[in-house]
Amino acid sequence: MFWQTYNNKRVFMFPQWITRLPFCKNLSGMWYGGIVSIRRDLYDKYKQDGDVEIEGLIIHEQEHLERASKMGHLKYTWKYQTNSKFRYEEELACHAPQFKLYREKQYPFDLDNRAKILSGSLYRNPVPYEQAYKDLLDLWNKYD
Numbered sequence: 379m380f381w382q383t384y385n386n387k388r389v390f391m392f393p394q395w396i397t398r399l400p401f402c403k404n405l406s407g408m409w410y411g412g413i414v415s416i417r418r419d420l421y422d423k424y425k426q427d428g429d430v431e432i433e434g435l436i437i438h439e440q441e442h443l444e445r446a447s448k449m450g451h452l453k454y455t456w457k458y459q460t461n462s463k464f465r466y467e468e469e470l471a472c473h474a475p476q477f478k479l480y481r482e483k484q485y486p487f488d489l490d491n492r493a494k495i496l497s498g499s500l501y502r503n504p505v506p507y508e509q510a511y512k513d514l515l516d517l518w519n520k521y522d
């Protein structure tokens with residue numbers, strides 16, 4: 379099965395080997411066109427353990443989709459790919475509902491690791507690590 383239903387929306391799967399491609403080492407979820415996609419092995423883990431982290435990941439990707447729908451998928455995707463400030467701000471915005479869930483479920487999300495990924499090559503180094511960590515921490519504390 380290439381997709382599952384989550385919150386009445388289809389969530390597609392992509393295989394773990396994608397993480398062996400350049401710049402995709404930490405890829406766990408993505409969106410394109412009207413589709414949310416999650417790495418198969420992570421999704422399976424969520425299904426098995428009720429892993430809150432993956433639920434948050436799906437919520438994060440669905441937030442991208444919703445914001446893309448409002449702006450227009452093509453325009454959003456173009457801007458996301460070409461404008462690093464926009465990409466970074468969208469990432470922070472999509473972490474908001476994700477963090478809200480983690481706080482509600484008292485899930486100890488790894489902010490340090492996320493800041494490393496968000497400031498790294500997967501997102502084409504939009505800001506230094508220190509700024510990513512500070513911004514994520516501020517957002518995290520908002521839902522305290």
Ligand SMILES: [Zn+2]
Pocket residue numbers: 438442468469472
């Ligand atoms: Zn994102």
